[in-house]
Amino acid sequence: METVPHTHDARAAVGPNPSGHPSAKESLLVVASNRGPVSFERDEHGKLVPRRGIGGLVTALSGVLFRDATWVASAITDGDREIAKRGRAASAGAGQRVRFVQIDHETYDGYYNQISNQILWFAHHYLFDVARTPRFGDDTVQAWERFVEVNQAFADVLAREADRHPVYLIQDYHLALVPAMLRERVPDARIIHFSHTPIAGPSYMRILPARMREAVIRGMCGADLLGFQSPIWAENFALNVRSTPGLRIDLRTLRARDDARTIPIRSFPVAVPGHVIRETAARPDVVEAAQEIEDWRGEPALLLRVDRLEPSKNIIRGFLAFELFLKQHPEWVGRVKFLSLLSPSREEMQDYQRYGEEALAEAERINKAFGTAKWKPIDVRVQEDFHFAVAAYTRYDVLLVNPVYDGMNLVCMEGPLVNERQGVLALSVNAGAYTRVGRHALGLNPFDIQETADAIRQGLEMPAEERARRARGLTRSILAHSPETWLLSQLDELDLVRPPAAGSDHETAQESDDAFGSFNDEVGI
Numbered sequence: 368m369e370t371v372p373h374t375h376d377a378r379a380a381v382g383p384n385p386s387g388h389p390s391a392k393e394s395l396l397v398v399a400s401n402r403g404p405v406s407f408e409r410d411e412h413g414k415l416v417p418r419r420g421i422g423g424l425v426t427a428l429s430g431v432l433f434r435d436a437t438w439v440a441s442a443i444t445d446g447d448r449e450i451a452k453r454g455r456a457a458s459a460g461a462g463q464r465v466r467f468v469q470i471d472h473e474t475y476d477g478y479y480n481q482i483s484n485q486i487l488w489f490a491h492h493y494l495f496d497v498a499r500t501p502r503f504g505d506d507t508v509q510a511w512e513r514f515v516e517v518n519q520a521f522a523d524v525l526a527r528e529a530d531r532h533p534v535y536l537i538q539d540y541h542l543a544l545v546p547a548m549l550r551e552r553v554p555d556a557r558i559i560h561f562s563h564t565p566i567a568g569p570s571y572m573r574i575l576p577a578r579m580r581e582a583v584i585r586g587m588c589g590a591d592l593l594g595f596q597s598p599i600w601a602e603n604f605a606l607n608v609r610s611t612p613g614l615r616i617d618l619r620t621l622r623a624r625d626d627a628r629t630i631p632i633r634s635f636p637v638a639v640p641g642h643v644i645r646e647t648a649a650r651p652d653v654v655e656a657a658q659e660i661e662d663w664r665g666e667p668a669l670l671l672r673v674d675r676l677e678p679s680k681n682i683i684r685g686f687l688a689f690e691l692f693l694k695q696h697p698e699w700v701g702r703v704k705f706l707s708l709l710s711p712s713r714e715e716m717q718d719y720q721r722y723g724e725e726a727l728a729e730a731e732r733i734n735k736a737f738g739t740a741k742w743k744p745i746d747v748r749v750q751e752d753f754h755f756a757v758a759a760y761t762r763y764d765v766l767l768v769n770p771v772y773d774g775m776n777l778v779c780m781e782g783p784l785v786n787e788r789q790g791v792l793a794l795s796v797n798a799g800a801y802t803r804v805g806r807h808a809l810g811l812n813p814f815d816i817q818e819t820a821d822a823i824r825q826g827l828e829m830p831a832e833e834r835a836r837r838a839r840g841l842t843r844s845i846l847a848h849s850p851e852t853w854l855l856s857q858l859d860e861l862d863l864v865r866p867p868a869a870g871s872d873h874e875t876a877q878e879s880d881d882a883f884g885s886f887n888d889e890v891g892i
Contacts, residue, residue, distance in 0.1 A: 390867035391534045391557065391858035396436040399521055399545060400538035401479065403440030403467070404459045407447050415446045417459060435462040437533070439524050441475065441517075442467035468520050477513030481506070483541045484713060487583070490575055491540060491564045492679040492772045503576055511579055515544060518586070522548035529553040534861065537590065539563050544582060547589025557865050559857050560587050561594040561635065564774040565799065568603045569610045584611045588623050591864045594635040594857055596775040597799035601632045608632075631864060635857050636803055638848035639780045647757045648785040656758035660706070664762065667742075668827055670705045671763035671790075673756045673778050674770075675712040676749060677719050681771045681795070681813050682709065682726045686745060688769075688819035690733045693744065696824055700737060703827060705745045706763075708756050723749075757781070763790045765826035768798060769813045775799040779808070783841040789834040791826035792841060793819070803848075807840035 388394065405417035438459060442451040450457050451467035459465040470478070486507070489495050501507075522545050525535060529552075537545050537560045546560045566572075572580050584607050587593055595601040601621055608616040608623045615624045621632040647653060660669075670689065674680040689705050707730065713719045730745045737744045748755075760766075760782040768779040776798040783792060783804075792808040794801055801810065809822040829837075 387868040388532045388557065388865070391861040391865075392855065393867075394557070395528075395531050395533040396536060397439065397525060397528045397533040398436055398536045398538065399439045399525055399542055401441050401483070401541040402443070403438050403447075403465045404463055405465060406444045407450055407457070408444060409446060415449065417457075436464070437528060438463055438465045439521060440465060440467060441479075442469045466524060468517070468524050470517055470520065474513045474516055477510035478517040479541070480716065481510035482514040484716060485718070486575065486579075487540045487543070488564070488679075490572060491566050493565075493567055493571055494678050494771070495574060497574065501574065507576070511576075515582075518542060518544035519548055521545050522552055525549050526552040529556060533557075534559065534858065536561065536857075540566075540583075544586035545589075547586045550589040557861060558590040559592045559594060559861055560590040561857070562587075562600065562604075562774065563596065563637070565597075565600050565772045565797075566595070566603050566607070569607050572607055580607075581611050584608060585614065588614060588625060588630050590630060591628070592857065592861050593623075593630060593632045595632070596634070596636055597802050598634045599802070600774065600799065601634050605632050629864075631860065633860060635853055635860075636799065636848065637775050637777075637853050638850050639777050639784070639845065640850050641784050641846050644757065644781050644784050647754065648761055650754065653754050653758045656755050657761045660759055660762050663746075664704055664706075667701070668703045668764040669762055670703055670765045670767060670823060670827070671708070671759055671782075672705075672767045672769075673708045673759065673782070674710075676709040676723045676726065677712040678722045679770055679772060681769045682707070683722075683729050684813065684816055684819065685767055685769050686726065686729045686733060688816045689745065689823060690737070691816055692820040692823045693733075693737055695820065699824075699827070701739065701742045703764075704743070706759060707745060707747045708752075708759060709747060709749050710751045711749060757785060760785045761787050764788055765791045765793055765823060767793050767819075767823065769793070769795045769811060769819055770798055771795070771813050773798040773800070779804065780845045783838065784845055786838070789831070789838040791829055791834055791837060793822040793826050804841055804844045807837045807844060 407415045407417055410416045437456055442448045447467045448469055451469035456464040456466040486501060489501070495501055521542055525545070526549060535549065535556055535558045537549075537558060539562060543560075546558050549556055549558060575583075584604075587604075588608065593601075593604065595604065605616050605618055605621050605623065608614045609618070613625065616622070617624075623630040623632060648657075672682070672685060674682060676682065686705075686707075693700055709723075709726075711723075714723075727747060727749075730747045734743050734745055763782065763786060766779065766782045766786075768776055770776060773795070777800075779792055779794050779798065779800050782790070792804070793811055794805060794808040795813040796805065796810045797813055801808070809825055811822045812818050
């Protein structure tokens with residue numbers, strides 16, 4: 368495929384700014400994601416009240432929107448749908464507003480469960496059992512049409528914000544088609560698309576029907592700037608561009624090009640809010656939970672994992688590696704406990720149900736094979752309890768993070784910030800975070816059970832001086848970035864692509880405060 372000549376200046380590649388917009392950091396922000404920062408439910412008095420949204424994406428973004436922003440999300444609850452019917456935004460707290468996109472249940476199932484979760488998520492994480500799955504047929508075609516329909520609905524709602532000259536922050540693979548659709552509706556829109564997941568290389572992406580694969584790549588290239596968690600995912604996307612008709616790529620500078628525009632492909636690794644994690648660890652109830660873990664653990668060392676109960680987290684191989692470690696090093700039998708904290712995830716999906724059942728069965732089998740009346744090798748707790756997880760972070764000797772592939776992985780950054788035992792991190796080389804913290808961790812091939820078992824042993828037997836050195840390095844690397852710098856770096860890069868005009872008098876975030884205030888009383892906020 369044809370490539371784009373090297374361009375030193377992004378401004379020269381794009382041309383002058385025709386719209387006179389302010390800088391990205393001074394502009395209104397409009398975020399689009401499948402889930403919003405809040406969902407609405409009726410309380411005991413019948414009023415619609417907001418409940419904090421769930422999911423890592425919501426948690427990450429809610430903490431970095433440093434001023435007023437509008438959030439566009441799917442209407443998931445009945446309360447969300449009631450607000451969507453009124454056609455106005457509602458307060459989401461902390462100066463943020465949410466505008467819901469109303470989607471009927473059948474359409475949402477096709478968009479979210481069938482395409483986003485069963486096809487795109489599995490493709491991006493290399494999860495297909497390719498000898499058996501996937502199998503694309505008429506049902507896939509129908510589900511894809513619903514996926515397109517939902518992305519169009521998001522683009523329609525986002526376009527209504529155009530007169531406020533915002534920066535659009537489109538999040539993740541669910542909305543991969545939105546940038547190009549929004550570009551058709553608002554040609555001069557400033558759009559960033561950020562992928563929180565990995566993206567597979569072109570050989571694996573060819574599993575998908577050509578129509579679907581090419582639509583995803585072209586859709587994302589409707590943005591002015593494409594962000595990924597790690598350089599490897601940015602490079603994978605660039606290789607996909609090269610194999611997509613109608614697009615060109617400069618692989619040296621990672622710039623895609625269509626007939627009219629140049630689109631930089633960049634890595635913006637997300638960060639964890641260090642002060643929030645540490646404040647949580649200092650809460651009295653978390654300190655109490657940490658002591659409970661310490662009393663439960665007793666003399667043995669503690670191996671810890673904290674994950675969603677789903678296939679990409681590679682839980683079964685982690686259990687098998689621990690079993691192999693015990694077989695090869697019987698001197699550790701009775702001297703280490705494996706605490707596995709697993710939060711339920713997408714329980715309505717059969718693949719997830721089956722994987723969860725298999726993981727729990729493996730843990731039970733290993734406990735029967737090695738356990739005694741006084742010692743259970745693996746303690747699995749399926750629960751959604753962030754405070755307990757933070758308490759466990761403070762107490763581990765080795766933290767096992769072995770996803771098959773992961774966009775970033777925040778567990779491997781949260782744990783070291785509050786650990787009090789100079790714990791060792793054993794980290795998959797396929798996690799996006801490995802690029803940032805890998806030199807201070809024990810890297811492992813997540814498919815290699817022997818290598819994982821060796822990492823467990825090395826972590827448990829590591830000399831105190833080396834443990835301390837690695838722990839210091841982890842903390843420094845993690846605290847070198849913050850959620851705020853993650854967002855600001857994207858906005859700075861956007862200003863290079865779409866330079867702001869001097870002396871612009873467009874509406875700013877502060878000037879628009881009153882536009883949504885009158886609706887708050889209606890929904891009982």
